[in-house]
Amino acid sequence: MTDDEDREVLALLDDEYARRILIAASEEPMSVDRLTECCDASPPTIYRRIERLADQGFLDEYQELDPDGHHYKTYSTRLERVAIEIAEGSMEMDVYRRDEDPADRFTRLFEDL
Amino acid sequence: MTASTTPLGAAVVSLLEVMTTVDGLDETTTIFFAGMASAALGTVVTWTAYRGYARNASRPMLFLAVGVAFLTVVPFVLSHAIDWATDAADATVLLVVTACHLLGLLAIVRSFRRPDSR
Numbered sequence: 001m002t003d004d005e006d007r008e009v010l011a012l013l014d015d016e017y018a019r020r021i022l023i024a025a026s027e028e029p030m031s032v033d034r035l036t037e038c039c040d041a042s043p044p045t046i047y048r049r050i051e052r053l054a055d056q057g058f059l060d061e062y063q064e065l066d067p068d069g070h071h072y073k074t075y076s077t078r079l080e081r082v083a084i085e086i087a088e089g090s091m092e093m094d095v096y097r098r099d100e101d102p103a104d105r106f107t108r109l110f111e112d113l
Numbered sequence: 114m115t116a117s118t119t120p121l122g123a124a125v126v127s128l129l130e131v132m133t134t135v136d137g138l139d140e141t142t143t144i145f146f147a148g149m150a151s152a153a154l155g156t157v158v159t160w161t162a163y164r165g166y167a168r169n170a171s172r173p174m175l176f177l178a179v180g181v182a183f184l185t186v187v188p189f190v191l192s193h194a195i196d197w198a199t200d201a202a203d204a205t206v207l208l209v210v211t212a213c214h215l216l217g218l219l220a221i222v223r224s225f226r227r228p229d230s231r
Contacts, residue, residue, distance in 0.1 A: 107165035
């Protein structure tokens with residue numbers, strides 16, 4: 001992991017809204033509307049954080065279909081753990097991401113057919 | 114992707130070859146083990162689809178689970194149960210198996226229907 005990536009991970013975790021999104025979406029997949037409510041932030045704020053979180057692979061993205069044919073996305077948290085180890089004059093950071101459950105992946109693929 | 118391109122598929126195929134050629138097992142035994150292998154793999158797919166239904170409240174996945182079960186697991190179990198418990202003719206067993214396949218395919222066709230295209 002490069003220093004830039006380390007910095008971005010730390011900056012994201014330092015961000016109040018990014019943390020709220022990760023926590024809220026760790027229980028079940030959430031749409032932007034629901035995240036806006038849960039995190040008490042404006043949609044643009046949420047969108048910006050989602051983009052940064054997704055870039056780091058901290059969120060899974062799902063395409064949802066409304067009965068009236070309206071598409072929207074939901075997000076669920078993939079980030080599980082961040083480990084920072086400082087020893088012998090250097091800092092190591094490891095990020096652990098959750099694997100998507102095969103049953104969920106199968107459902108997603110089948111529903112997208 | 115065909116079965117023989119995956120390590121598992123290749124293993125099954127070579128196992129069947131070994132069973133029929135080297136060990137000289139008769140065809141009935143080979144058919145039984147091949148049927149058991151597909152029933153076992155069918156159980157994995159059925160179970161995964163069922164969990165997909167349970168976790169995501171996805172009705173298509175429920176129909177898919179039922180469909181795969183009726184194509185793989187159910188005919189295997191039923192045909193051997195009938196063979197073992199009754200003295201039904203082969204034609205009867207074949208009829209039951211074909212009926213299971215039909216039901217399975219109907220369930221899979223039904224699983225293509227999406228909530229938004231009702």
